[in-house]
Amino acid sequence: MADLHHSRRDFLRGKAALSEAAGAIESAVDAVLGDPTPAARLAGGQSPETARAAWRVLTLTRRAMACDFALRLCVSRDQNDTAAGMAAMDLVERLEDQLTIYRDQSELIALNRRAAEDWVEVEPRLFALLETCDRLHRDTEGAFDPTGGPLSRVWGFHRREGRLPSPSEIDAARGLVGWNHVRLDPVRRAVRFELPGLEINVNSIGKGYALDRAGELLAGRGVTDWMMHGGRSTLLGRGRNLVAGINGWLAGIPNPVDPSQRLDVLTLEDQALSTSGAGTQFFEHEGRRYGHVIDPRTGQPAEGLWSASVVAPTAAEADALSTAAYVLGVEGTRRLCRRRPGATALMVGIDDGDARIVRVGG
Numbered sequence: 193m194a195d196l197h198h199s200r201r202d203f204l205r206g207k208a209a210l211s212e213a214a215g216a217i218e219s220a221v222d223a224v225l226g227d228p229t230p231a232a233r234l235a236g237g238q239s240p241e242t243a244r245a246a247w248r249v250l251t252l253t254r255r256a257m258a259c260d261f262a263l264r265l266c267v268s269r270d271q272n273d274t275a276a277g278m279a280a281m282d283l284v285e286r287l288e289d290q291l292t293i294y295r296d297q298s299e300l301i302a303l304n305r306r307a308a309e310d311w312v313e314v315e316p317r318l319f320a321l322l323e324t325c326d327r328l329h330r331d332t333e334g335a336f337d338p339t340g341g342p343l344s345r346v347w348g349f350h351r352r353e354g355r356l357p358s359p360s361e362i363d364a365a366r367g368l369v370g371w372n373h374v375r376l377d378p379v380r381r382a383v384r385f386e387l388p389g390l391e392i393n394v395n396s397i398g399k400g401y402a403l404d405r406a407g408e409l410l411a412g413r414g415v416t417d418w419m420m421h422g423g424r425s426t427l428l429g430r431g432r433n434l435v436a437g438i439n440g441w442l443a444g445i446p447n448p449v450d451p452s453q454r455l456d457v458l459t460l461e462d463q464a465l466s467t468s469g470a471g472t473q474f475f476e477h478e479g480r481r482y483g484h485v486i487d488p489r490t491g492q493p494a495e496g497l498w499s500a501s502v503v504a505p506t507a508a509e510a511d512a513l514s515t516a517a518y519v520l521g522v523e524g525t526r527r528l529c530r531r532r533p534g535a536t537a538l539m540v541g542i543d544d545g546d547a548r549i550v551r552v553g554g
Contacts, residue, residue: 259423400511529553
């Protein structure tokens with residue numbers, strides 16, 4: 193019979209751990225709605241009681257990009273207009289149609305099929321996203337690489353069924369990876385692959401990009417005070433939390449050893465936060481744990497941290513940089529933050545059963 197007696201640390205290695213950890217971001221925001229912290233700066237000098245009497249939070253949700261997106265709008269007590277919020281959610285769905293690699297009609301699929309044979313012109317905003325990927329690839333020393341899909345497949349994480357590949361399998365997959373083989377023509381907004389079999393997958397930046405685009409739409413319609421997240425792991429806050437009477441939105445970094453506690457609470461003032469880790473997708477072989485975040489430079493799963501969180505001006509940056517920070521570790525992330533002075537990273541590790549957080553940059 194299997195041993196049913198597991199320690200708390202063993203329990204936290206599984207799916208429930210990241211579920212609780214991700215939920216801590218959301219619960220930190222929930223707590224603020226009714227109980228703003230004294231450290232938070234008050235919006236307009238109003239008291240929390242006055243704020244709660246005048247405003248309420250309207251929440252809209254939508255399933256997209258294999259996760260739940262949620263938009264929280266601060267509205268007056270008598271306001272029920274959701275047109276702008278619904279339009280933002282519709283935009284997220286359209287972006288999924290463009291960027292997914294799981295639907296044959298997507299523009300990204302078409303690009304991957306043709307770019308090794310000839311230059312392919314793409315939609316202007318998609319080209320801008322690929323230019324962002326190019327800059328982030330350089331700044332992260334190659335730790336962020338949107339061509340790393342073959343490595344996820346060879347390790348079995350593409351289907352969420354982890355396996356231990358042979359060295360030859362890893363070498364073969366690495367031979368199909370490398371953003372340095374992607375060429376961008378800014379005049380024509382065209383893309384060309386120098387390596388047959390190369391493909392672009394924007395999973396590690398797509399949610400953040402969708403949040404940024406939704407934010408542009410909301411701003412264009414005069415909506416200023418809101419928070420939106422994609423799958424709880426990437427969060428974008430704009431304006432003020434009027435219900436709590438504070439400038440910005442609070443988000444917590446959970447303690448993986450004791451998810452009822454937070455290692456830190458951040459105030460996002462027109463900023464984004466994203467967290468990356470391997471708490472839900474991993475497998476164990478001969479006592480070693482292999483997580484789903486693969487270092488594209490080595491073909492091996494990244495290890496050494498429980499999670500890496502990054503605060504940045506945009507959600508796309510935060511999304512991509514949190515993945516890179518998890519791969520790079522503390523010292524590599526110090527170099528990254530020197531190149532990106534607008535970013536702050538919070539690295540969480542577990543040492544002798546205790547969670548520890550290291551703040552880098554900022």
